[in-house]
Amino acid sequence: MQDPEIPGASIVFDRVEKTFEKPGGAPFRALEQASLTVEPGAITGVIGRSGAGKSTLLRMVNGLETPSAGRVIVDGRDVGAARGSALREIRRSVGMIFQHFNLLSSRSVYGNVALPLEIDGTPAGEIRTRVNDLLARVGLEGLRDRYPAELSGGQKQRVGIARALATRPRVLLSDEATSALDPETTQTVLRLLAEINRDLGLTILLITHEMTVVRDIATHMAVIDAGRIVEAGPTYDLFTRPQHETTRSFLSGITGVTLPSFIAGRLVPARPAGPAQEVLRITFAGPHATEPMLARLTAELGIGVNILAGAIEEIGPHPFGKLLVSIDAARGDEARAYLQRHQLLAEVLGYVG
Incomplete structure (x- = not known):
């Protein structure tokens, strides 16, 4: 039920x-x-x-x-x-579940879940139905007569969750x-x-x-x-x-992405004279997070992109990622403006001569 x-x-x-x-x-x-x-x-x-x-x-x-x-x-x-x-x-x-489970060692799984209902004065028949439903919900219906010492940590926490739900x-x-x-x-x-x-x-x-x-x-x-x-x-x-x-x-x-050491050791904060690469950290979030924006950047603007490091996460149903890339510093302003128009955050980390 x-x-x-x-x-x-x-x-x-x-x-x-x-x-x-x-x-x-x-x-x-x-x-x-x-x-x-x-x-x-x-x-x-x-x-x-x-x-x-x-x-x-x-x-x-x-x-x-x-x-x-x-x-x-x-x-x-x-x-x-x-x-x-x-x-x-x-x-x-308000139900509460605890880090260390807080189960009574002298009570079975069934008895631990039933405890708040007993304290509340719930009739025995109603307690039986309620506890059985809760044990089924948390996947412990086959362990109702076991005691906490016989359970794994995950099983103890499931008992704690069922107990927390007892009073609805x-x-x-x-x-x-x-x-x-x-x-x-x-x-x-x-x-x-x-x-x-x-x-x-x-x-x-x-x-x-x-x-x-x-x-x-x-x-x-x-x-x-x-x-x-x-x-x-x-x-x-x-x-x-x-x-x-x-x-x-x-x-x-968990979302940090680090530069390879051969790049990090040469990185300088100011753009040097002459040919140089601009190192960017691009955050992929929002409606364009799953679109091939770097490929589009190259196709539409002719700006080459060298990927240095990256990581992709999923937060709830939404993708989120970070890439470290390098591009021709002479076209850095143009590239960053393009990415920002498509709601991607582009941060300059430094330059490599």
């Missing part, structure tokens, strides 16, 4: 601040004027280094942390101001849910989260320090640095045209 569609809820972080008091020491400010809007039904990745404040931000969505200033709004409800039954209702609508939440939080897994298992878990988002319409907010996780699953992303959201938007936009240095630093590991 399929779950009914659960419309995802919006999440708004409105100038959120969080300061932790330290006995005998100076207060630590984990978040500072952090603002971010998470669209309903989106998969939004928040990426930052260790200590940047991303876990604190995530824990505010279900009231595990409260802001020192500012507001966190989930589906129109102020989480920090909620108390009693109102806070319990918000928490019921509208928001799913992922706290570094794949960082303890090997690359192949990570991809399996990410595909499962994408399927859940597609089938149920949940809003998924995940935190990670791995840019590849954001690339592979997130429709939107935010970059947090020293407690501030420094850049946010659609994932493709931030990958192809990052504005902040922190974003560019994260991207360098």
Whole structure:
């Protein structure tokens, strides 16, 4: 039996601040004027280094942390101001999966998934139907009587995901849910989260320090640095045209393309006198990303292009690539203008005489 569609809820972080008091020491400010809007039904990745404040931000969505200033709004409800039954209702609508699974070793797979429903007072017959449906959804129906010690890391995380879905939440939080897994298992878990988002319409907010996780699953992303959201938007936009240095630093590991040493060692910043080659970094994004623009450049303008290095990525359904090329420096302005007219970014890296 399929779950009914659960419309995802919006999440708004409105100038959120969080300061932790330290006995005998100076207060630590984990978040500072952090603002971010998470669209309903989106998969939004928040990426930052260790200590940047991303876990604190995530824990505010279900009231595990409260802001020192500012507001966190989930589906129109102020989480920090909620108390009693109102806070319990918000928490019921927010599921969470953890880096280290947080399963009860004394309970079977079935028992772990059933736990939130038991706490909620759900009738036994309804629990049985719900848990069986969830185990089928995450591909663990044959392991219902196993215990966590008998499971692989990927299977434990699937149990965690099923448990997080038990109360039919509208928001799913992922706290570094794949960082303890090997690359192949990570991809399996990410595909499962994408399927859940597609089938149920949940809003998924995940935190990670791995840019590849954001690339592979997130429709939107935010970059947090020293407690501030420094850049946010659609994932493709931030990958192809990052504005902040922190974003560019994260991207360098997966979209960086380096010059061959025999070129890099001769590169100079200013165009030398006489014949020279201009070295360009061309970013392929937008509507012309898959078109043979360099071949067209040569055919239409007669400008030869020497490809030095390159890499192609796929961000969601969109292609994105970078090429390092060299062209006749005397025709550099003409070539760059042609590429920019076709919405390709061309940057001069230097010159080789």
